[in-house]
Amino acid sequence: MSNQAYMMGRQPILNGLEEVVGYELLFRSSTSLASANFNCPVQASSRVMFDMLSSFGIQEVLGELHGYINVDADMLLSDAVELLPAAMIGLELLEHVELTPAIIERCRELKAKGYQLVLDDHRFDPRFEPLYNGLVDIVKVDMLSTPLEDQYREVELFQQYPIRLLAEKVDSRHVYLRCRKMGFELFQGYFFARPSLVKKTRLANSAGTFFRLMQQLSNDADIEEIENTFKQSPALTYKLLLLVNSVAFASREKIRTVRHAITQVGLQHLKRWVQLAIFADDGGVGTNNPLLDMAAVRAAFMEELARQELQKTRLLRQAQPEECFMLGTLSVLKDVFEIGVDEMQKNLNLSEDLMAALVAHEGDLGTMLCLAEMIEKLEFDEAGLCLERLGIAPDLVLACQQKAYSWRQNLL
Numbered sequence: 001m002s003n004q005a006y007m008m009g010r011q012p013i014l015n016g017l018e019e020v021v022g023y024e025l026l027f028r029s030s031t032s033l034a035s036a037n038f039n040c041p042v043q044a045s046s047r048v049m050f051d052m053l054s055s056f057g058i059q060e061v062l063g064e065l066h067g068y069i070n071v072d073a074d075m076l077l078s079d080a081v082e083l084l085p086a087a088m089i090g091l092e093l094l095e096h097v098e099l100t101p102a103i104i105e106r107c108r109e110l111k112a113k114g115y116q117l118v119l120d121d122h123r124f125d126p127r128f129e130p131l132y133n134g135l136v137d138i139v140k141v142d143m144l145s146t147p148l149e150d151q152y153r154e155v156e157l158f159q160q161y162p163i164r165l166l167a168e169k170v171d172s173r174h175v176y177l178r179c180r181k182m183g184f185e186l187f188q189g190y191f192f193a194r195p196s197l198v199k200k201t202r203l204a205n206s207a208g209t210f211f212r213l214m215q216q217l218s219n220d221a222d223i224e225e226i227e228n229t230f231k232q233s234p235a236l237t238y239k240l241l242l243l244v245n246s247v248a249f250a251s252r253e254k255i256r257t258v259r260h261a262i263t264q265v266g267l268q269h270l271k272r273w274v275q276l277a278i279f280a281d282d283g284g285v286g287t288n289n290p291l292l293d294m295a296a297v298r299a300a301f302m303e304e305l306a307r308q309e310l311q312k313t314r315l316l317r318q319a320q321p322e323e324c325f326m327l328g329t330l331s332v333l334k335d336v337f338e339i340g341v342d343e344m345q346k347n348l349n350l351s352e353d354l355m356a357a358l359v360a361h362e363g364d365l366g367t368m369l370c371l372a373e374m375i376e377k378l379e380f381d382e383a384g385l386c387l388e389r390l391g392i393a394p395d396l397v398l399a400c401q402q403k404a405y406s407w408r409q410n411l412l
Contacts, residue, residue, distance in 0.1 A: 007394050008401055009378040010061065010297075012290055013068075013166065014187045016180055020293050022066040024092070024188065026378055058088055060402055063409040066090055068118060073097045077106055082113070090116035090137070099127055107135045121145070121168070124157040132161040138186065140166045143175055155183045190377065209233050217271040226267075227259045234295040234329045240265070244349070254351040257322035293408065298376065299328030301404035302368045308396055316390065318353065318364035327357055327365050328372065375401075 009026040061067065068090040075081055076093065084091075091110065097103065107117055111134075118138040119131070123146070128136075141154055158165055167179035170189035179187060209229065216226050230237050237258060244261045255261050262270065302324035309316050330350075345355060357365035367390070374383040375397070387394060 007375065007380055007383065007397055008061075009375060009380065010405075011188060011378065012293065014290065016185060016187075018290070020065065020290055021186070022068060022090075023062060024068045025061070026070075058085065060406040060409060062088055066116065068092050068116075070094055070120065073103060076110075077102065081110075086110075086114035090118055092118040092120040092140070095119075095121040099131070104130050104135075107131060111135050118166075123150075124154050132158070132163060134162060136163060138164045138166050140168045140188075141184075142169050143167050143179065143189070144169045144171070151179075152182060159183065209236060213270075217267060223259060223262060223267075226270075227262060230258050230262070231299070231325060231329075232296070234299075234332060237326075237329050241350075255349055256320075256351045256354065257326055259322065294376070295329050295332040296408040297404045298332060298372045299325045300407040301375075301400050302328040302372050304400040304403045305371070305392075305397065306368060308400060309392070316364040316367060319368045323351075323354060323365060324368050327354055327369055330354070331358060331369055331373075371397075 007027070010023045011026065012020045013022040013024065015021045058067065067088060069084070070092045071081060072094055076091065076097070081091065093107075111117060116137045117131070117135060118140060119128070119136055120140050121142045122128075122139050123141075139158060141151065143151070146154065155165060164186060165184045166186035166188060167176075167184040168188045170176050170179060170187050176187055209232070213226065213229050216229060230240055240258070240261050241255060244255060244264045253264070255264070302319075303321045306316065306319045306324040307321040309319070350358075353363055353365055356362040357369055360366065361370050367386070371383060371386055374380075374386065383397075384394070387397065
């Protein structure tokens, strides 16, 4: 990997079924993340992508989905762009790329090689018809900068071409539903990066998860194996906490980790509960659901960063890895299902440290949660400042992201 420090953001792209179908990959490269010390963001993104081809592993970041990176005219015309695997990476032409015969011909070459081409932040322009007619796969329309009346016009104009329209910067459910009704097929924005999209999702689990638990319990599996199954399902973890604090298992001891909750219930009682849950379950959360994606990556990232911190600087010594995983999971569920603070305190019996971090981002655990959330929101400057204060190397963050993305892909 290069000597420079990198941090990566991964923003989900969803279809009309509210499933994750791809990611836009964004990077920050500089010796000091907070100073944003680089000449061209596109060059930084591309350079990092090339460095990461052999060290990070695109498969670990994307799984079976597509990733998209921004390119300017120089990068598009360079041979270097072909180092990126066409089967996994799409190229987003930025809005300031001027249409020239050379650009058109280059798009034709890249299309023939299997690359998906995207026009980023684009407004309809007849001069681009050579690209609209079979070269460009996706056109991204900015919902914030494009007036509402123009949005309808843009959709109508593009419908005559074999193009998929993507609504970007979708910041509310109202905007998402309007875009879907207008004819947009793909969607991207902080509305989806935040959990509000999946408030309608039932707190349910796939029957397959319960059956896997049932098999593990019947075969007297190690508690670590059982713990890992729970950690793969945010909703199942939440139900476990409710079970622990039910009348039958109520204890004054505050819960700090998933393993702690399992031992409080006991394997025999857990087996009975799983048997009932198989028949009581009313549906599943699909593997491409943004809730699972966010919770899994956030929890695994926080756990790994805490583990690395304990081995190195110990500046955040109160943030234990297992607690960080629990916090990452619950922080997503708390927002998604709008679980109130009073309800959490009453029903989950969490430790004071976990509650303080969930409610007010306090303590070392709260700092870990803040870092994870800033990176998810692509607030790289703020994250960089926080990392500098803590003395955490950005390369360590990137390594933890790699572990988190890899763990998430293993859930599929």
